[in-house]
Amino acid sequence: MPSPSPVAPDIGHQATSLKRQIIQTEINALDGGDIRVAAANLLSDEEKKDFDRFIKEQVMLTAAVKNAMDNATSKEMERKFFSD
Secondary structure (H helix, E strand, C coil), rough: CCCCCCCCHHHHHHHHHHHHHHHHHHHHCCCCCCCCHHHHHCCCCCHHHHHHHHHHCCCHHHHHHHHHHHCCCCCCHHHHHHCC
C-alpha cells in the first residue's frame, strides 16, 4: 500500500504510542497480569470475544512462518525468511 510522501507526523506519533502500549502490555503480562486485561486496550470488542479461542490454539512455528510469507507485502520481505 503506497503511503503519501512525506508521511504526516501524526502517523509517527500513533506508531510510537502503539509501540508503548504493546510494551506496557508485555510488561504487565510478564509481571503476572492476566493477558486479557493487559491487552484489553489493544483489542477491538470483536477481538476480545475471540481472544480465549485464539490463545487456546497451539501456534506452530512452521504455520506462523508460512502465514507471514503468504502475507508478505513484497518479495523482499518474503526473501528475508530465508536469508542467513
